[in-house]
Amino acid sequence: MTLSPHSSRTPRITEVSALEQFDLLAKRGTSAGGWRIGPIDLTQRRDALEGLDLKGAVFLGTALPEGFGDAVRKQGGLVFPALAEMPFNPYRASAYAPEDLYAGVAEGSPYEHSPDGLIYQWYCENTAVGAGESESASLAMSLHDHRMGETLRSLSWDGPLVGVMGGHAAERGSEDYAAAARLGFQLQEAGFSVATGGGPGAMEAANLGAFVQPAGSAALDSALEAVAAVPSFRPSVSAWARAALGVRSELAAAGVTGGRSLGIPTWFYGHEPPNAFATDIVKYFANAQREAILLEICSGGIVFLPGAGGTVQEVFQDACENYYASSPEAVSPMILVGREYWTTTLPVWPLLSALAKGRPMEKAVFLVDSVDEAVGVLRS
Numbered sequence: 001m002t003l004s005p006h007s008s009r010t011p012r013i014t015e016v017s018a019l020e021q022f023d024l025l026a027k028r029g030t031s032a033g034g035w036r037i038g039p040i041d042l043t044q045r046r047d048a049l050e051g052l053d054l055k056g057a058v059f060l061g062t063a064l065p066e067g068f069g070d071a072v073r074k075q076g077g078l079v080f081p082a083l084a085e086m087p088f089n090p091y092r093a094s095a096y097a098p099e100d101l102y103a104g105v106a107e108g109s110p111y112e113h114s115p116d117g118l119i120y121q122w123y124c125e126n127t128a129v130g131a132g133e134s135e136s137a138s139l140a141m142s143l144h145d146h147r148m149g150e151t152l153r154s155l156s157w158d159g160p161l162v163g164v165m166g167g168h169a170a171e172r173g174s175e176d177y178a179a180a181a182r183l184g185f186q187l188q189e190a191g192f193s194v195a196t197g198g199g200p201g202a203m204e205a206a207n208l209g210a211f212v213q214p215a216g217s218a219a220l221d222s223a224l225e226a227v228a229a230v231p232s233f234r235p236s237v238s239a240w241a242r243a244a245l246g247v248r249s250e251l252a253a254a255g256v257t258g259g260r261s262l263g264i265p266t267w268f269y270g271h272e273p274p275n276a277f278a279t280d281i282v283k284y285f286a287n288a289q290r291e292a293i294l295l296e297i298c299s300g301g302i303v304f305l306p307g308a309g310g311t312v313q314e315v316f317q318d319a320c321e322n323y324y325a326s327s328p329e330a331v332s333p334m335i336l337v338g339r340e341y342w343t344t345t346l347p348v349w350p351l352l353s354a355l356a357k358g359r360p361m362e363k364a365v366f367l368v369d370s371v372d373e374a375v376g377v378l379r380s
Contacts, residue, residue, distance in 0.1 A: 013154075015093040016040070026052060032077070038062035039082060039091055060091035083140050087118040090143040095151050096283055098245065098276035106245045111237040111273065120270035123285060141285040148282045152264075152293065155280060157193040160300030161262065162378060164194060165314045166202025167307035168272050172243075173228035177205045180305055183337075183371035184209025185220050188259045190379055192300055196278065197290075198263025200233050202305045204244070204275035210261035211277045215251055223247045237273045244276035264294045295321060301333030301364075303374045306341045315348055322361040335366045335374045342367060 016022050016037040025035070026048040033056030042049065046065040055076035061083065064072070069079045083090055101116035111117045126137040164183060170176040184194050184206035194210040196203040208227070212219045226247050233240040251258060263278025268287035284290035295302070295318050304315055318334055325331045334352075336342045342349040349367050356362040366377050 013150075017093055023048070031055075032057035036060060036093065038080075039089070080143070083143075084136050086137075086140055087115065087122050088140075088144060090140040090147070092144065092147055093151065095155065096281040097279065098248070098274075098281065101274055101281065101283070102241050102245060102276060105238055105241050106249070111241060116274060117237075120267050123267045123270060145284050145286050145289055148284055149289075149293065152282050152297065155262070155282075157260070157262075159191040159193045161195045161298050162187050162192045162300040163294065163298035163302035164196050164202065164206035164305065165302060165307065165311050166206075166305030167311060168199050168201035168203065169308070170201040170205065170305075171231040172205075172224075173231050176202065176306065178224055179337075179371050180205035181209040181220060181224060183303060183305070183374065184211075184261065185213045185217070186371065186375045187378070188213040188261070190375055192378065194261040195294065195298055196261070196263055197294060198265030198274050198278050198281055198283070199269065199272045200240075200275055202307070203263070204277060207261045207263055207275055207277035208244075208247075211248070211258040211279065212251065212256075213259045215254070215256045219251065219256070226250075233273055241273065241276055248276060264290055266290045291317065299332060301335065301378055303335045303337060303371075303378075304342075305371075306338050306345075308346075312346060312348060315352065319352055319355060319361070319365075322364060323355060323359065325360065328360040331361045331364045333364045333366065333378065334361075335368060335377055337368055337371060337374050339367055339369050 012034050014025070014035050016025060016035050017040065019040050022037065022040065022042065022045065030051065031053045033053065036058045038059055039061035041063040043063050043065050046068065049065065049068060053075065054072050057072065057077040059072060059077065059079045061080060063082065064079070072079050080091070102114050105111055105114050112121070126134065164180065166180055170180060180202040187194050188210040194206055196206050208223060209220060212223050227243045230239045230243040248258065258279060260279045261277070263274060263281045264284065265274040265281065266284045266287045268285065274281055274283060291314070295314065302318055304311060315334070315336070322331045322334065336349060352365060356365045368374050368377065
């Protein structure tokens with residue numbers, strides 16, 4: 001499934017992130033419309049640039065020949081500047097893989113020295129109260145998050161995306177964690193694609209289940225046992241991440257390609273690290289933007305596992321989208337798992353069902369007792 005196909009009136013978007021790629025494309029054609037170039041060094045490519053129609057081209061932190069930026073603008077292209085050195089690429093054109101964010105951790109380097117840890121430290125330093133967030137830092141974060149949105153729109157999936165929402169507090173080795181993992185496994189098995197907030201707890205478990213599904217149910221049991229040796233990311237994110245990376249490594253050594261799933265975490269909650277089982281990680285600085293996008297893209301529906309404030313917020317944020325849906329076809333399923341939890345512990349269900357009564361969304365909200373039932377609802 002392609003989330004948002006490009007209009008036929010819009011030039012095809014081509015990401016140009018290597019000098020060799022630019023050279024090849026420049027030889028093939030005369031128009032750079034739709035090219036998003038950078039950050040690469042084109043200072044020695046004046047002749048190639050002058051031979052191109054640059055209308056619709058976008059240069060992202062690209063080094064251009066002296067004075068050539070004005071020529072780009074006159075032709076209708078855009079030039080975004082190179083920004084001060086920072087621990088991330090504001091113009092990144094692809095999703096992160098766990099190996100990108102946790103580089104060095106599996107080999108013994110502490111999480112704090114990993115790319116993800118360094119970016120979180122940078123984020124804290126530039127957004128702390130009284131820090132006086134600089135214009136370049138603010139611009140860099142906005143550009144990065146914009147590019148993450150573009151990345152999401154470019155991703156395609158084998159089946160409809162089903163969101164799994166739930167608390168970050170579910171520890172490895174607990175029944176709640178195992179249930180979320182079974183949910184991810186069964187969704188992948190049923191032909192759906194799993195999307196989560198990309199963090200620990202139930203989110204990690206759902207991504208874990210989707211990842212190990214191609215290896216079978218015995219592999220799921222083994223993975224659950226392996227990660228349970230480090231129940232939480234507290235006190236050591238390093239140990240927590242290594243346990244997950246170890247499971248991935250063992251499956252790869254056995255020739256198993258993990259099932260794809262999506263994680264959309266945020267550095268806003270950077271004290272909750274991203275999990276290493278989502279294969280495609282689209283990480284944001286702005287949490288509000290990330291929350292809205294996560295709910296928006298789950299066209300196959302959302303399963304809400306027991307959680308606290310964040311999960312309750314997501315229930316009603318999704319309910320609002322369904323309540324004001326432009327047509328019955330725009331309503332997506334909402335499945336709450338845990339009758340006792342959602343009617344007594346946190347009585348969300350009475351309000352949700354009352355809100356839905358008499359509207360098209362009424363037939364799309366469900367309260368079930370198990371993840372097996374949740375998958376059964378989606379199958380039907």
